[in-house]
Amino acid sequence: MTTEPRIRIVVLTYDGGQMTIDCLTSIRALDWPSDRLEVVLVDNGSLDDVAERVRREFPEVVVLEPLANLGFAGGCNLGIRHGVEGSLAEHFDHVALINNDATIESTWLRSMVAAMEDADDIGGVASKMLFADRFHGLTINVDGVEASDPGRALGVCLSAVRINEARDDDRLRFDEGFHGPVDPGRAGEEGQPVEHQAGSGKGRRAGQLGQGAGCFKLHQVSGSSQGPHQRRPDGCDGDGCGGGGLPQRP
Known part of the structure; x- marks a missing residue:
């Protein structure tokens, strides 16, 4: 009998309210054995009652309250x-x-793990992200680079990361000098230490698209480069509850 890999899921929240509850509800419905899955919620200094609600409604979730907004990198x-x-x-x-x-x-995690474990040279994978409950499209002009082209990625919005002791990936960390998803001025410099290729949640190998896409459904898009205490009018901190980042290996 095959044992499923051990997974830790990390979620950050900053005054996330019902969005955080909806996110955790979708995680609870994952097609994955509960004894092989741990969910950690980092409350980045919220002023709402989300931590209390999660403890009450999701007793299986580990709730961390650093009592400060550590930013996306620090929270991760x-x-x-x-x-x-x-x-x-x-x-x-x-x-x-x-x-x-x-x-x-519900199939998101299984698709991500399948893409990750298909090849040893994949250090991280990213899933397809869709707007939730939107019926209209969004036009994006691209520079002609094919999504299936393999190669070294300077920056990716990672959804899952392989932990491989032999390649020192267990020292995974995010650069806490970054606030938000990407710092364009440092992308080239800081991206160089990453030695693995980045794969897609749809992929069979790094950079190759295949079947079984895992999907995010985004309810809003957030980001900030103004530091961890920048708040938007809607009360959501871009660093605390949105964005992505590139893990760095020291």
């Missing part, structure tokens, strides 16, 4: 390393990062 680092002494690879095979303003399909 806290969630990834929480309770781990020594090698992360001794505890988990993969770490998945999910925005709290997103919900996921």
